[in-house]
Amino acid sequence: MVAIGADTLVLSTAAGITSVNFAVAAGLDQTVGDTVSVSNFENLDASALASALTVTGSAAANTITTGGGNDAIDGGGGADIIAAGAGNDTVFYYGTETSIDGGTGTNTLTLRTAATVNLATRTRLPGIQRLSRTSRTSMRRRWRSASR
Numbered sequence: 001m002v003a004i005g006a007d008t009l010v011l012s013t014a015a016g017i018t019s020v021n022f023a024v025a026a027g028l029d030q031t032v033g034d035t036v037s038v039s040n041f042e043n044l045d046a047s048a049l050a051s052a053l054t055v056t057g058s059a060a061a062n063t064i065t066t067g068g069g070n071d072a073i074d075g076g077g078g079a080d081i082i083a084a085g086a087g088n089d090t091v092f093y094y095g096t097e098t099s100i101d102g103g104t105g106t107n108t109l110t111l112r113t114a115a116t117v118n119l120a121t122r123t124r125l126p127g128i129q130r131l132s133r134t135s136r137t138s139m140r141r142r143w144r145s146a147s148r
């Protein structure tokens with residue numbers, strides 16, 4: 001079953017939540033750390049939070065906005081719109097995203113697919129200063145702005 005929808009979960013307080021996972025099966029709890037069963041959301045607005053959050057998107061398009069904590073965001077592929085806010089955030093890059101904004105802080109983009117990312121002309125990647133890669137990834141890097 002594929003869940004169709006565009007529901008946005010807005011977190012006005014952390015309430016103990018440490019992670020949000022949109023990749024769970026439909027109807028299952030998407031939040032970890034709280035006592036509330038939250039299900040069937042696709043999008044997250046956690047911009048009000050100052051604590052760190054781990055967010056996992058589904059294979060479909062997700063709009064994920066996090067707050068001032070040092071967040072880790074894995075959009076899971078799809079035409080995601082990701083904004084990590086303040087803090088030193090880590091965002092996974094699949095190459096299918098509509099946009100990734102690291103926000104302020106020292107942010108790391110982790111490539112999950114082979115890609116050439118030019119940080120000097122990162123129009124789609126504002127706020128990203130660092131690249132890292134997983135062992136499955138090959139990539140070429142241009143550090144024209146970062147290394148000089």
Ligand SMILES: [Ca+2]
Nearest residue numbers: 057075077078
């Ligand atoms: Ca996604």
Ligand SMILES: [Ca+2]
Nearest residue numbers: 067084086087
């Ligand atoms: Ca953040």
